[in-house]
Amino acid sequence: MNQTSQIPDHTRKEEERARFEWDFNLSTVISSAAGDAGATVSDAIGVVEFDQSGGFLATGGIARKIRIYSTEKSLKSEEIDGERSGVRFLDHTAACEFYMCTPAKLSSLKWRPGSGSRVIGSGDYDGVVMEYDLEKRVPVFERDEHGGRRVWSVDYSHWDPIIGASGSDDGTMQMWDPRCEGGKCLASVQPNRAIRSPVCSVEFNPFGGPVVAVGCSDRRIYGYDLRGMSDPVFVLDGHQKAVTYTRFLDSQTIVSSSVDGCLMMWHTEERRVVRTYRGHVNSRRFVGLSVWSDGGLLSCGSENNQVFVYDKRWAQPIWVRGLESMGRVQCEPGFVSGVCWRQTGDGRCMLVAGGSDGVLQAFEGQRK
Secondary structure, eight states, X not given: OOGGGGSOHHHHHHHHHHHTSEEEEEEEEEEOOTXXXXXXXXXXXXXXXXXXXXXXXXXXXXXXXXXXXXXXXXXXXXXXXXXXXXXXXXXXXXXXXXXXXXXXXXXXXEEOTTSTTOEEEEEETTSOEEEEETTTTEEEEXXXXXXXXXXXXXXXXXXXXXXXXXXXXXSOXXXXXXXXXXXXXXEEEOSSSSSOOOEEEXXXXXXXXXXXXXXXXXXXXXXXXXXXXXXXXXXXXXXXXOEEEEXXXXXTXXXXXXXXXXXXXXXXTTTEEEEEEEXXXXXXXXXXXXXXXXXXXXXEOOXXXXXXXXXXXXXXXXXEEEOOOTTOXXXXXOOEEEEEEOOOOSSEEEEEEEETTSOEEXXXXXXX
């Protein structure tokens, strides 16, 4: 018997509706000025991150710059008499509010909660965690406890007092108190005790639970209770290769990305895979992962220079879009290296994607 015929009609209809609930339109393309020699290499974007208000976007990468953009001024489409006026093409110099130079290439950025979008933390290729005061435009915190090994991910807890965490090539996840000079170490764990397996992702539960999720190159996701860090409270094992990102979709659901070419949604209490998402290309690079909890949407990049959107209910992508190449010639094919949902809005959304060629593109979505 055909397997499709065994699925109840109402289930098939529900899944079909999930495919077509959203329209996405390109609103803004931001790139380096025409004729800027070497921009393709030097401007490669590694991370894009909205602040909690959704009013500002930060980017970082190979250029050793943190660029700050205003959502209203630079990312949203312009409207004339209530109608979109078309795609805007801007250059980074004109589009960004300001930028700050950093001492090393950046792999991770995270806005510090409770700072009023004033403080942003970064992790870099030299193994250093830093915080910057964006109002004064100066570094205010520095932590170098990973032995010079690349920091892949930084995050902050969502309660008071705020604590930070960083994951590194040195095989550890460290938690620290940014209020202390030098960042007093609160805990340090080596998830894989047999070998120092690089930690690629750390994320605190943003929904209030005392759990931090750690994604490692040993293919596993480890969950730790902040009240006792000696042993993980759960281990999720299902990916075939290194886990590059972990994101909480709700208090008991995690979405993970891996260079095995798939995303997985996990139920943490039941320690099981709920759904596996396939379609994008990802075999060796960090291509970004972002979840929009209110809308139930997931997004990731791809090594074929496309951005993918999945509905959490459907294993196949509901929307795929190739990034504008801007007519540049690259030594190797471009790829989408960072994505981020704007976490505000009801029935409307914004997704920003950054590319290895330094091009930033904003898409606006509306529920049909």
